[in-house]
Amino acid sequence: MTKRADYISWDEYFMGVALLSGKRSKDPSTQVGACIVNQQNKIVGVGYNGLPIGISDDEFPWDKEGDFLNTKYPYVCHAELNAILNNIGINLEGCKIYTALFPCNECSKAIIQSGIKEVVYLSDKHAHKESAIASKKMLQTAGIALRKITPRISEVVLSLDEKDV
Ligand SMILES: O=c1ccn([C@H]2C[C@H](O)[C@@H](COP(=O)(O)O)O2)c(=O)[nH]1
Numbered sequence: 001m002t003k004r005a006d007y008i009s010w011d012e013y014f015m016g017v018a019l020l021s022g023k024r025s026k027d028p029s030t031q032v033g034a035c036i037v038n039q040q041n042k043i044v045g046v047g048y049n050g051l052p053i054g055i056s057d058d059e060f061p062w063d064k065e066g067d068f069l070n071t072k073y074p075y076v077c078h079a080e081l082n083a084i085l086n087n088i089g090i091n092l093e094g095c096k097i098y099t100a101l102f103p104c105n106e107c108s109k110a111i112i113q114s115g116i117k118e119v120v121y122l123s124d125k126h127a128h129k130e131s132a133i134a135s136k137k138m139l140q141t142a143g144i145a146l147r148k149i150t151p152r153i154s155e156v157v158l159s160l161d162e163k164d165v
């Protein structure tokens with residue numbers, strides 16, 4: 001037998017893990033997942049956007065508009081920050097972070113401080129916002145590589161049917 005040719009690339013694998021993690025998010029508008037990978041291509045942290053531990057995602061708002069305190073924005077812990085905080089207890093110096101959405105300025109501060117050296121992202125849908133502009137400025141000044149990926153495949157289908165294993 002010859003080996004499979006249609007296996008997914010490292011980028012597709014790690015972005016896929018980030019996206020799968022994002023499926024845990026309760027945010028009705030934007031589900032973000034992030035996956036941190038070390039220099040040996042080992043996953044060392046994952047996260048998604050969600051409320052901090054102990055804060056009920058049924059009691060706090062998920063609205064985007066209205067009075068600030070009645071929106072999700074002051075409460076949600078972002079995917080990239082969660083991935084950093086959830087890491088397996090190592091120094092993240094030299095790691096890469098895969099994230100579905102280009103990190104905001106607050107996540108970028110945490111990325112820089114943690115020693116992560118590359119940000120790999122899929123969507124930059126908030127590029128026009130001041131937070132994204134500030135974020136790029138900080139990441140570029142800090143010498144962090146930014147790479148938008150365009151996967152060869154548009155989806156990865158996962159069957160949970162035991163017969164497909
Ligand atoms: O760096 C980021 C930026 C945003 N998020 C999360 C925070 C929110 O839950 C959504 C953004 O909501 P919109 O409805 O698109 O404004 O994404 C994140 O995890 N990381």
Ligand SMILES: [Zn+2]
Binds near residue numbers: 078103104105107
């Ligand atoms: Zn953020």
